[in-house]
Amino acid sequence: MMYIYKMEVKLCKLCNEVKDLETGYYKAGGSYQKYCKPCHNKKRYEYKMTPSKYVKKLKGFSKLPAETQEKIIYDIYVKIQYKEIAKKYGIKYQTLLCWKRKGLIPNYEPPTKEERLNSKTENEPAVL
Ligand SMILES: [Zn+2]
DSSP: OOOSSSSSSSETTTTTOEEEHHHOEETTTTTEEEEOOHHHHHHHHHHHHHHHHHHHHOOGGSSSSSSHHHHHHHHHHHTHHHHHHHHTTOOHHHHHHHHTTTSSSSSOOOOOOHHHHHHHHHHOOOOO
16 A cells, blocks of 8 residues: 555644544544544543433423323322422423423323222222
8 A cells, every 4th residue: 555645634623633634533434534533532432421411302291101191190180299290200390390381291180980980899999
């Protein structure tokens, strides 16, 4: 392989250093990365360490598991404090309030008389 005598250089936008294109940058798919090797690695490391910063946050009440949704709806119905509910299900207090404010959390609908009777016979032994 012939030695390239004319060095190509590139400014790294992250550390503001001009580096040799051949040795200072990773190549990906025919073009060089935006940042120099150390910066690129650093970025990747940061990404690994704090994925939550890059992963889109859970959006909206409806993205919660159905079971959790039901429990929260019921907890609100029985007037458990939002702070406690948030803690219970590992949701941010502010997020929970926001959902409520936006009307994303439906109101609890008490079971009909029939449903109550059914669940009673199924789950609870008759108390004498
Ligand atoms: Zn750099």
